[in-house]
Amino acid sequence: MKHFLALWGRLSTCAAVGYRRPPGRLTIGPQLTKLPHKAALLLTLAWSAAAATGAPYGGELRFCLYSEPKTFNPLLVADTSSEAIRYMTAGVLIRVNRQTQELEPELAVSWRVVSQGRGIAFKLRQRVAFSDGTPFSAEDVAYTMRTLLDFNLHAPTADSFGAGGTAVHIETPAADEVKLIFPAPVAGIERLFDQVGILSSKSPKKEMASLGPFYVAQYKPGSEVDLSRNPYYWKRDAQGQRLPRIDTVRLYIQQNRDMELIRFQRGELNIMSAVSPEIFDQLQARMPAAVRDLGPSLESEMMWFNQSPKAPLPAYKKLWFQSREFRRAISAAVNREDLCRLVYRGHARPAEGPISPANRFWFNAGLKPHRYDPKEALDRLGKAGFHLQDGQLYDAQSHAVEFSIVTNAGNQAREKLAQMIQQDLKRIGIRLNVVKLDYSAIIDRISQSFDYESCLLGLTNVDLDPDAQMNVWLSSASNHQWNPNQASPATPWEAEIDRLMQAQGSELNPARRKAWFDKVQEIVSQEVPFLYLVTRNALVAVSPSLQNANPSVLRPQAVWNIEMLALAPEVSKK
């Protein structure tokens, strides 16, 4: 019976493909192409068969994007909304499984790293077509890589492969083989292809022709993006049934999370991602089956002191901020457990360092969060020449210790974090002035004028590989926030981080890379250029009517297995 149903499934798919046969090589069942009415009949029968397996087909999945997508070109994606759309529409050669965090073949059936890490050779999947029927071949991969690495395109993903304008040597020995050679070794090269959506070199629809489970059918600016099932999608389930199971995806562009909550509770939406702790607790009380706390996410909150020599700050304050003991003392004075409990209602954990436990391979399990200990904080401050007098801390030159912390206005969680840190520091005699600024003013201060003392912001590691953090850890990097764009490392420990990061970036052995990056994490934990405060949990809400949902902490959380998601029969019939 199982084989019978699988056969019907295959026939139905062939029929559907045959009915809209594209020009080119994709030739499946020529007799069926002449008989569209028979194809429709077979399709109907297959639908019945699919229903018999218990896996419902059809229906519309609905959820919200929290900002307008900036682009539909998969190579130009830089914002989260466009990233979510790319995930559902673009085909990639290799996919990072969001659950296991392992690499899985997609459009490439196999691959091997060649030329001492400078290149990669792919064996491509055959008989695959874009959403408009244009066949997929090695030429498309070559075209995509050439376009991606074109300096004039300014593709964000190109940076990961090396500097913009990297001259890549591309060979296509056969229609299903492609070999890419870069001028220098690229660490973790395979993982980078998870972000590279393949474009068609021949399709008249250009980047709108997709190889993923869906394609963009309609875009109403400011309102919604509608995706439709890609009729040529190559993937089948274990029973050989066509995927994706859902026919359409409607993405509402909705910034107001309260409206999203109301619509979710009404059943108008199937998924809520990145749910706040307040909404999570409210939903848990009303719809306990719908909410899921997935544990630590890749998102953390941190603060740092301005150590830039260009900063227009008094010299004595620069000395405080450059003092390791001062930074360690502040870290010890902050009660991270309280931050998690009060600000995140327990849906967070004290942060250990730059890598969250959610990043299974690269997380350094040997690190522990800095312990809350005001006595240790005062001891460290004493060693650095500070003294407490009448409840006020003074430095060696008798300057009262007072500094400001800037954070972005409108982010209630960060404002609460700042207020709690303010209270914690008051206990060791430090006056902290909390300053809330709009985001652009903060960016200007931390990257242009350097006119700030300390800053509290969040960090999201989109890429699991530490190579993507080169722009943070290298002392010459622009995002080396505490002291960016250094001509040469200002301190021995920054020089050591530079050495370790460059070493891991040119090493192919994952174990050796891990050992070096573990050392980087240890140095960061010791020297505290960033004070990691909390790692937020990933909170999602999934409608009970959505089947096969298995949300992941990695983006796009609940829809990482979009092709397998199905709506309950009563919902899919609506």
Add this chain to the structure above:
Amino acid sequence: MKFIRHLAETLLLALLLAAVWPGALTRTPYDRQFRELPNAPVSRQFPLGTDELGRDRLSRLLYGTRVSLLAAPAAALLSTILAALVGGLAGFLGGWFDRAAVAAIDLMLSLPWLFLLIIVRAMLPLNVPALLSVLVTFGLIGLLGWPSAARIVRAGCRTLRCSGLVLQARACGLPKGRVLLKHVLPNVRPILTAQFRASIPIYILAEANLGLLGLGVADPLPSWGNLLRPLESGLAPDWAAWAPLILMLLVVSCLYLTQSSEVVVR
């Protein structure tokens, strides 16, 4: 109507007294975080419960009321003085000064004040103590709030410039400054008083807007604006969290009631 006016005035007075001496009603510091008691319900210790960080809501409400009820009239006074100065001189002197003042008024009125406030605030020094942030916030509101009042004052002064009493005063040889101070401004005093009183609720709401955006009075000092922040998400834990909103609406209504009653009585 008189009864309503008296009731509104009594309420305002009572609130003002409570705000000036909050220690009479609570002994808990407004910034103390009882971290083991976040979102505590109403109790003898905390008559309005505690907020998410375990701070006493009543104490924060009283101190927040003090900030709003004392600072908003001060800002209104500042803007009224500026309006009297600019509008009075423009209307009385006329000529190039009038044209320049009108252009400045039009320019100021065409600027989106909220964005202007945000921009100006971003340019201020960072190490500002919380108390000074109150002066900065309301000072900015006052400094940016004069143009509409100045336009009305200017119109009043223009009318007076051609009036018999001013002509007679000038014919008697009184200098311009003395005519302005002794004869013109006293005659536009009702306009200035009305502008001053109308500005107070507007400035209370302006601070609330800024506070709601997180750009008002600095933490940990409370104001009605930052006390309204937990309501932003519509997920307020209990009724006591709505107290600042209720109080603000009550005060703004009372302020308007006293003004409208005054017109009727007159």
